[in-house]
Each structure stands twice: as C-alpha cells, then as structure tokens.
Amino acid sequence: xxxxxxxxxxxxxxxxxxxxxxxxxxxxxxxxxxxxxxxxxxxxxxxxxxxxxxxxxxxxxxxxxxxxxxxxxxxxxxxxxxxxxxxxxxxxxxxxxxxxxxxxxxxxxxxxxxxxxxxxxxxxxxxxxxxxxxxxxxxxxxxxxxxxxxxxxxxxxxxxxxxxxxxxxxx
Numbered sequence: 504x505x506x507x508x509x510x511x512x513x514x515x516x517x518x519x520x521x522x523x524x525x526x527x528x529x530x531x532x533x534x535x536x537x538x539x540x541x542x543x544x545x546x547x548x549x550x551x552x553x554x555x556x557x558x559x560x561x562x563x564x565x566x567x568x569x570x571x572x573x574x575x576x577x578x579x580x581x582x583x584x585x586x587x588x589x590x591x592x593x594x595x596x597x598x599x600x601x602x603x604x605x606x607x608x609x610x611x612x613x614x615x616x617x618x619x620x621x622x623x624x625x626x627x628x629x630x631x632x633x634x635x636x637x638x639x640x641x642x643x644x645x646x647x648x649x650x651x652x653x654x655x656x657x658x659x660x661x662x663x664x665x666x667x668x669x670x671x672x673x674x
Contacts, residue, residue, distance in 0.1 A: 523598045538562055539590050549587035552578055559600055566600045567641050574599060609668055616664035626661035
C-alpha cells in the first residue's frame, strides 16, 4: 500500500521541517503559508496531491510533472485527486525542488529557441513553436500554448523568441 510521509516528512528528505524552516526567513515562510492557504480549498490545512506542482510554480519554482510525481512517491492518477498533504509535508518537497532547480537564464532559453531560427533573424515560425510546445518534453495543451503565445505572432506567422522569453521570465 502506498503512503506519503507517514507522520515524519523529515525521513523522506533527510532534514527536519524545523531545519528546513531555518533556511527561510519569517516573511518567506509567511508567503509560503499564504500561498498554501490559497490552494487549500477545504480550509482544513491540506491540499490535493494534484495541486502540489501548481503551488510550487506559484511560489516561483518550475518543477516538471515527473519531478513532482517523484516527490509524491509516484502516486497513481486517481491518488492525485484523492490524497492530501499538509504544509509541514509540502515544505520539505518545496525545499528539495528549490535546492536542485535553478531557473534558467535568458541566454539559455534564447539559445534553446535559436535552434528553430532557420533564418538567423531572431524569430521562429509560430506553427513550429506550437508543435514543439505541444509534443516535446512537458507537453502543453493547446489552450496553454495559445495563452503563452498570445500577442507575439507577427503578420508573417513568426515570433521574436527573445521578446517571448523576456515576457515569460518577467512573470
């Protein structure tokens, strides 16, 4: 039978919640708790497993779905909706992601998109970018892709990828 942390999240990550909390100042902990509370739909101090990645992203991290699943113990799809974790269980997971995952730099993202710049003019075909975003790596839905690319496509069906990356990184 699958279980998450039992009652000791520190065993899973090798640090106690108190040790992890000492890595953050009071304002940061308050921000984490406030964000957690926004995701707590029931008001019982818990969030669903399926909300964990979204909460981390809301707090500035960018874990892949696979990384979140691994931290949660690779739950079955139905468990993502039916299992819950509290703040004391969430914090070590957030800490683990924040320690191993640095946000890529503008230059790294631009370099990655430059591969698709066939003319070397700082643009990529919007159709090709849509295809890549929907089929490779962490696949995005059509709605997510359209929301991301909204307002970036020029009259020729191209997107200035440096402008796009700047907008994404600026939040």
